[in-house]
Amino acid sequence: MTRRRCAHRFSRGFSLLELLVAVAVMGLALTLLYQVDAGAVRGVADHAAQHRAGVLARSILDARDAVPADGWHEAGDDGGFAWRVSSVPWPTPPGLDATAPALHEVVVSVQWPGRGTAPHALELRTLLPQSRPLPGESPR
Template sequence: MRRLSAAGSQRGFSLLEMLVAFSIMAFSLAMIYRVSGGTARSAGELEHYQQAALLAESVLNLRDTVPPSGWNGRGDSAGFRWEVRSTPFPTPISGPNVPSLHEVSVTVLWSEGTAVKRYDLLTLRPQARPVPGGRLP
C-alpha cells in the first residue's frame, strides 16, 4: 500500500489564502468605485463652473461701456445668482481722447450640496462718453 505524504496530498488553496485573495479583490473594487465616482463628481463640478463662466461673460456682454455713475446690478438665471459691480480705475494717462476706465467685477454664485460655489470675472471697460446733445450712447 502506498502512503502519500501530507505535503503531496494538498491540492488547491487553503481557506486562509482564499480569504486574503478575496480581501485584496474587495479592496481593489472599492478603490475602482471610489475613483470612478470621484471622476463623475468632478465632471459635474466642471460643468457648473463652465455654466457660471458663460453666464458671467453674458452679463459682461450686456454693455460695451460703463455709465459715469457706474454699473451695479444683480439677477438670477437657471439656479445661478449673479452680481455685477464697477469702480473707477485710475490710470496715469489723461487727456481729451483717453477714456476713463472702470474695473467691472461679475460674481456668479451657486449651491452644490451644502457648499456655495463662486466664480469671479474681472475686466476693464471704458466709461461711456456723452454724444453731442448731452446724451449717453
C-alpha cells in the same frame, strides 16, 4: 503509495480560509476602484460647473461694451448660478488726453452651490470705457 496519497491530498482545491481571504482582497480592491471612479466623476462635475460659471460671466460682460456714467450695478440668477455685477470708476492717470473716455473697473461675481457648506465662486475683473453722452444730452 504513500507518496501518491500525499500529493493527491494537497491538490484538492482551495480551503475555506483561502477563499475568504481572496474575497476580502477583491472587495477591498473594488471599493478602492469605486472611490477613485466616484472622485473622477465629482471632479468632472465640478469642472463643468466652473466652465458654465465662466461662460455666464463672459456673456454678462459681452452684454455691454460701455458703462453708464453712474456705474453698472446689477444682479440676477441663472440656472442655479447667482451673479452680480458692480463697477467703480478707474482713476485717470495724470497726463492722459482729455478726450480719452473715462474707465470703470467692472467686477462680475458668479456663485453656485457646492457639495460642502461653502458655495463655489468665480470672479472676473476688467476695464470698460464709460459711455459717452448721446448728441444733445448733457454729460453727467
